[in-house]
Amino acid sequence: MPSKNTLTEQVYERVYEDVVNGVFVNGQVITENMLIQRYHVSKSPVREALVSLCDEQVLQSIPRTGYQVVRIMPDELLQVQETRQMLEVYMLERSFAHLNDDKIQKLQEYNDRIGSQDPLKTQASKQWSDNMEFHLLLASFSGNAYMCRLLADTFRICARASTQYFLQISDESIWSKRDTHERLIEACRERDIETAKQLLIEDSKKILQVWQNYLNF
Incomplete structure (x- = not known):
């Protein structure tokens, strides 16, 4: 990035x-001129942004045509969710002894802030961003910035995949994580690491189960 x-x-x-948010859909080809007109910017930042998006495999360059939105394949979804789960559990284990009341209060305040939003009126990208920031805040207490960056990358892939496959599914449970966050915060308050770890695992498995049921893999 x-x-x-x-x-x-x-x-x-x-x-x-x-x-x-599904404005650019899986397989769609976009062009520099399209983005220049849409965002009212010059060619240089558009071109540089497109290079970065291709490097991260959000888009792929098609010579003399444009840039195509990359489809995330089912086997990649499995790998991403496995990586996310392993990172979160490990980072929680590293940080749990240092989870004092001030850090737990930061988690609570953040969750309260995003809890005031109406999920039916909030764009998918904002919901995923809010969810990611909660998990990254918890992960940051481990003190491992490199792992936090890896975790952020996995969440961004999850966000893209969910839109590509599930934009038409009217199931709020795909997007809403606030109840799980509350239970996780409570487990941290009670210094119950096993429950906290299980909640992180369940949170990761929930979206994976939706993917598996829908895609039959």
């Missing part, structure tokens, strides 16, 4: 959000 707070970063995020 390009450096934050640059025009290239802004274009990158807008394209990414349009993919997650």
Whole structure:
């Protein structure tokens, strides 16, 4: 991903959000001119953003045609969810002894803030971003910034996959994680690491089960 707070970063995020929100759908071809007109920016930041999006396999370049939205394959979904689960559980184990009341309160305040939103009126990209930030906040207490970046990458892939496969499914449980967050926070307050780990595993498995049922893999 390009450096934050640059025009290239802004274009990158807008394209990414349009993919997650289903504006640009799986297999669709987009062009530089299309993005220049849509975002009202010059060619240079659009081109740089497209390079980054191709590097991260959100898009793939098709010579003399444009850039196609990459489909995430079922076997990749399994690998991503396995990676997410292993990272989260390991980072929780590393941080649990240091989860003091101040850190737990930060989790609660963040969850309360996103809990005031109406999921039916909130774009998919925002819901996934909010969910990701909660999990990254918890993971950050481990002190391992590299693992946090890996975890963020897995969440971004999950967000794209859910839109590509499930945009037409009217099931709020796919997007809403706040109840699980509350139970996880309570387990942290009670210093119950086994319950906290199980909740992280269940949270990861829930979306995987939806994928497996829907895609029959």
